[in-house]
Amino acid sequence: MKFRIIIIFFFILSCSPQFSTINQKKPYSAKGFAYIYSDFDFNEKIISGKMNKNIMQISHQNLRTGTLIKIINPKNNETITLKNIKRIKYPDFYKILITNAVAKKLNLDSNLPLIELIEVKKNKSFIAEKAKIYNEEKKISSKAPVTSVQISNISKNGSKNSLNTNNNIFIHVASFYSFNTAKFLEQRIIKEVTDLDVKKLKIKKINSKETQVILGPYNSVNLLKNDYIKLHNFGFEELDIFINE
16 A cells, blocks of 8 residues: 555554555555446547557556556456556556456456556566467457446446345555554544544554554445546555455
8 A cells, every 4th residue: 555645653653554655666456446447438538548449458557567467356266367468547446457258258247357566577487378368368369349437437327336135345544563553544534534434434453563544345336446547646555456355
């Protein structure tokens, strides 16, 4: 987790590595929603670049072009590793932009496209995987009919924004070694983040070395998205979203 507002020296020292600025020497990782590309979103300037929806392509707006990214569907453990083709701007709520071909490969739920991302450092062990992906992409004809999944603006249609009641969705705000520091952050959020659903704000002790501040559970994508944006605007970046915490 990266938090650009410096509260006090004590506060920063108490943060666990998950709450520190992303170390470029460490692989990037995140959990949240994928944004599934459509030409309509590009034409409406919701996203800044064009992709080929018929083949497996991904774009991460903060990682360098050419970065290998492993994408995992946490609901079925399907995985795929692809190269970041270019840095396309998309709404900050989402973790990555993917084509429908990628969504189909991972068997993602189009109404709840939860994913986990892990940056893959380039080395010889991934040459075979890259070759396999390349061959799979070649098999997909550009003439093949691929239905576009419309989830570009999930706030417009409330009827499609209810989450499966079997899924408990949480926002992971921060992790700390100290319970008192987690409590300190909880109180600051309650005091300073306006209109946040503070009833969902919780402190969860994971073990003797980690205490988490989380928000949830949510049964509406809209409500989750609204609280996510409020925290993001307050100063939190790269907030993770978890299922069945």
